[in-house]
Amino acid sequence: MAALELRSVSKAFKASKVLDSVSLAAEEGEIVCVFGPSGSGKTVLLRLIAGVEQADEGSIMLEGRDVTDTAPEARGVGMAFQNFALFPHMSAFDNVASALTARRASPEAIRGKVEKIARLLKIGHVLEHAPRELSNGQKQRTALARALVADPKILLLDDPLRNVDAKLRYEMRLELPALLRTSGSTVLYVTQDYKEAMALGDRIAVLLDGGVAQVAKPADIYREPATLGVARLFGDPAINLVPVQPLASPSGPKIGIGGASLSLPASYAHAIGKRCMLGLRPESLAVEAQPSQESFDVDLVAATPLNEKTLLLLRTADGRELLASEPNADEAPRRHGPAFARFDANAVLLFDAANGRRIAPQSA
């Protein structure tokens, strides 16, 4: 039995349908990241689960119980929004404890619970401080402690790191999975940042145009995105897309890029004749000074360093721009001018141009 399940949930505001028959299930203790561009309905989804919005159609199940018509406070759902605002006039301790006081627990029991969660989140030493005396990181942890201390069965987090500076956001990204697991809660975590989704989620639900485009483990989504739309959202820089139409040849399917005829693996024979989009991740595109059997001519337009990599902007013979990335080497910097590009045929993605769906390779 899933801890949380949405069954064909739809929601419209006035004439515009924000969620269109969304189904999604999360197992107990699982962290599911709900990821998508702004306006894709992520926040509305959380609000429906919390009960602060009503679904037009479909049902919401918590541990097998239909809560579609249950009041928000009776659902056992904890929710924290962007920015995790703390009560400024209360100490960190009282902020955390505020999540428990409504439950008529004894002061000793409350103290015990708050101190335990504070130890785990490394804020035990600042519990008596007011929010303004806390560093940004401590504020963030205090707010998280408040969300976790009541042991909500379901914890809904709406882009909690959005307004945090880059350094702290990175640290929290590393630490959050372990912290979230301390409560055993099932977590739905909304984010607009694909790296955050990949780093935090046991699985990612990609929300696009009001529907769930794919639900899968992070590495699987990156390697095998279900659609063109999903492929575009994962990767920095974004995936290269080239329209192609595979043709038959004695040595297997061939495609044309910038006038060159290049081989696809035989497992794409079923795509022959179809109008397709070829998806090439920048890291699966190699740039060389010498031509080889499966290389094509490019003009190396610019080399721009990116952390420990270098991005190469390439222009094909027919004027198409491609990005390749390579780990930094201690060789001489790349020279602008003619070069030869080659893709890793096993890392190629192919999409049906008509409907955007990925064409999976088929073994013979």
Add this chain to the structure above:
Amino acid sequence: MADIALSLTKVDKIYQRRGKPPVHAVKSLDMAVERGEIIALLGSSGCGKTSTLRMIAGFEAVSNGDIVLADRRIDQLPPARRGVAMAFEGYSLYPPLTVRDNIAFALKSARLSAKDVEKRVAEISRLVEIEEILDRYPSSISGGQQQRASLARALVRRADLYLLDEPMGQLEPQLRAVLRGRLKSLLVERRMTSIFVTHDQTEANALADRIAVMEAGVLQQFASQKELRDRPANLFVATFVGEPPMNVFEAAVENGERLRFKVTAGPTFDFASSEIPLPVRQAIGGRERAVVGVRPHAIRLGGGLNEARIVSNQWLGDQSHLAMDVAGKLLVAVSHKPIAAKAGEKIRYDAAAADLHVFDAATEAAVSHGLETA
């Protein structure tokens, strides 16, 4: 001799505030930019980078010092007479003109034929992808499009210097990498001397030949991306530049038969002194304490003296980020390949002498970088 396009000499910016102490936003800034160079002013908000750009543009007066562009002293000239093209806040598009006319207006003084104007506008519009909004008015386009339009207006004309404020700040991530490549290609090809301000080191690294890292009004280091990465001048630069930032720990130093750095409740980095060049050992000298740093990409996993508990191991599709709990802090290692290890497990790690940065514990100035002195 280098061909200097722009030089700032002992430039100060002091903001006088009524009833409050003055703010010294830029302190005795010396900087020389060669013709055709692309320079980034990088720092967090309030570091003085924007004040510097505005002084060069002429929107702020210098409090002290002088600015020379193309052999002319310009710090007393009005903005329009400085020979500078700009794209930044407070220098927005003219609302009554279409995007096309805004860009073409910048070419007015160039006395080009209508045909040439059209050609240049078309070319630059293609580069920043605003061809479809050329006939719209500024008020009817998005913030990102306005930004690209003002970038086009600055780049379309010929000038001694181009000043750009966060040129790619608001762009969709899917577009950013390609536009950066195109912009760099244009600036390099036409040898356009440029200075841009950014708080985003990805943008600085991608575009700039040299990066001026500023903090608290002071130029911390002015060097190439590679130099900043390999030879940061001080602890601030070391931990500010680099994503993720350099791991740094204060350590006890032993500099005898062996060169050893021992972090309390943390790692020990231990080398035979024969591995370390004499000048480096001399630079470290008799210090008892120092700050040691290792970049995340240089942490070696799966062997070595030290062991730590894994906090998380995150695969992002093209790289792995592994965090360990070390001396109550996170130690981060990054690899371009997946790392086979789980959160909660222990893992051994180490760093090579060539990858260790040493900083003075008191002044925070760099002492050595790997096998070279600072």
